[in-house]
Amino acid sequence: MEFKILVVDDEKNQREILGKFLESRDYRVFLADSGEKALEIIKKQSVDIVITDMKMGGMSGKDLLLEVKKMNPILPVIVITAFGRVEDAVDVMRYGAADYITKPVNLQELLIKLRKELERAVISKENEQLRKEIIDKSISEKIITKNEKMLQILNVAYRAAKTDAPVLILGESGTGKELLAKTIHELSERRNHPFVPVNCAALNLGVLESELFGHEKGAFTGAVSTKKGRFELAENGTLFLDEIGDVPLEVQVKLLRVLQEREIERVGGTKKIPVNFRLICATNRNLQKEIEENKFREDLFYRINVITLELPPLRERKEDLPLLIDYFLNKWSNHYGIDVKGFTRDAYTKLLSYHYPGNIRELGNIIQRAVVLARGEYIDFVDLAGDQVNLESKTNSDITFEPGDISLPEAVEKVERKMIIKALEKANNVQTKAAELLGISERNLRYKMMKYNLKK
Numbered sequence: 001m002e003f004k005i006l007v008v009d010d011e012k013n014q015r016e017i018l019g020k021f022l023e024s025r026d027y028r029v030f031l032a033d034s035g036e037k038a039l040e041i042i043k044k045q046s047v048d049i050v051i052t053d054m055k056m057g058g059m060s061g062k063d064l065l066l067e068v069k070k071m072n073p074i075l076p077v078i079v080i081t082a083f084g085r086v087e088d089a090v091d092v093m094r095y096g097a098a099d100y101i102t103k104p105v106n107l108q109e110l111l112i113k114l115r116k117e118l119e120r121a122v123i124s125k126e127n128e129q130l131r132k133e134i135i136d137k138s139i140s141e142k143i144i145t146k147n148e149k150m151l152q153i154l155n156v157a158y159r160a161a162k163t164d165a166p167v168l169i170l171g172e173s174g175t176g177k178e179l180l181a182k183t184i185h186e187l188s189e190r191r192n193h194p195f196v197p198v199n200c201a202a203l204n205l206g207v208l209e210s211e212l213f214g215h216e217k218g219a220f221t222g223a224v225s226t227k228k229g230r231f232e233l234a235e236n237g238t239l240f241l242d243e244i245g246d247v248p249l250e251v252q253v254k255l256l257r258v259l260q261e262r263e264i265e266r267v268g269g270t271k272k273i274p275v276n277f278r279l280i281c282a283t284n285r286n287l288q289k290e291i292e293e294n295k296f297r298e299d300l301f302y303r304i305n306v307i308t309l310e311l312p313p314l315r316e317r318k319e320d321l322p323l324l325i326d327y328f329l330n331k332w333s334n335h336y337g338i339d340v341k342g343f344t345r346d347a348y349t350k351l352l353s354y355h356y357p358g359n360i361r362e363l364g365n366i367i368q369r370a371v372v373l374a375r376g377e378y379i380d381f382v383d384l385a386g387d388q389v390n391l392e393s394k395t396n397s398d399i400t401f402e403p404g405d406i407s408l409p410e411a412v413e414k415v416e417r418k419m420i421i422k423a424l425e426k427a428n429n430v431q432t433k434a435a436e437l438l439g440i441s442e443r444n445l446r447y448k449m450m451k452y453n454l455k456k
């Protein structure tokens, strides 16, 4: 792929040095001696990246950046700033520059930054393509997302689907592991063969063995007839082992053997039966830790973990909430034939601020219940919460911070401020009462209200 780079600088020398250097690295280069000329080129050519000097007669690098962002918000712009002008660098980054580089320009540094931005641009383009293929393709159930990390995962999943490589999907319960496994199956050459899921955690040792491997008639009491196992049922298709971390060690050995030899023996049988399946596993356990504790075989781990996809919890992809809320509202109102148009503002706000420990499954359940219980065209907070899930109390305690994002004192202050506001609301602004609710003195409360700039 040939990349087109636009170099903008009013100093001829600098412009040409940069241009020659980039051409020597096989980039196609366009040169402009002013911001105005640069904009003309951008209108005509689909350039992949702009490198501009900050200080130019006429339009400055910053003005050019602003114009470019208006025309094409995703076109990356790298700005060259004068040595020591940190404030310029901060400024252009704030206005959406992809990166900056200070003078005198270190060509190697420029090249590294350039490559990074171009890589990013390629991935964005690929993801756009994927969105079309995976998300808009009529596979049985669509994965709904616009989260960058999820799109990245789908990108890898899409490529993995074209091969037979084993995939391990990690993620909390309800994050869509099974849905992703099914999507990979449907995108693969095996799509016209069965997708066979097994929830390994739900079955005890004996049952799991006979479920997976099948059994011969009379193998044990109750084995009145011969039964095929899931390995055989998944013939030419995909076997999805959910909660692989819960498989007992005895079965792990057998699993490993099947993966090595591609044949099975039914329980109570002696005949070797060849099997052909693609394996996808999932777990919400930390398998590395299980290995250290000798609960999971390392050799099996390496067999199943060729491609790892880790699904983020819903609370880390909040931008998906509106899409998912819409999706589930449509799904359940159609399913029950109940005409629900949407949510009251209060209910919607609650849905957006809740932290969903049960992830997408929980969101789906909350909306399903709300559609059934809805009293009017718009789902109210009362319908939403029902009496099973106390969304309100959860949202109030929904102050989760990530170490690294925020310091402990800052986190404590945020919680403190929120508690004080709540207490004042509850106490109708009567400070004595609010202080009492908070278990602190009134003086202390006044001090804190001042500190947090809270007026009565």
Ligand SMILES: Nc1ncnc2c1ncn2[C@@H]1O[C@H](COP(=O)(O)OP(=O)(O)OP(=O)(O)O)[C@@H](O)[C@H]1O
Pocket: 141, 142, 143, 144, 145, 171, 172, 173, 174, 175, 176, 177, 178, 179, 180, 242, 284, 360, 361, 364
């Ligand atoms: N991105 C998504 N778009 C639409 N529906 C989704 C999405 N992710 C999950 N779901 C739906 O949420 C529910 C839970 O997903 P799924 O069963 O795949 O989760 P899981 O991670 O396998 O859960 P568990 O670990 O409990 O088995 C399913 O009904 C699934 O269809």
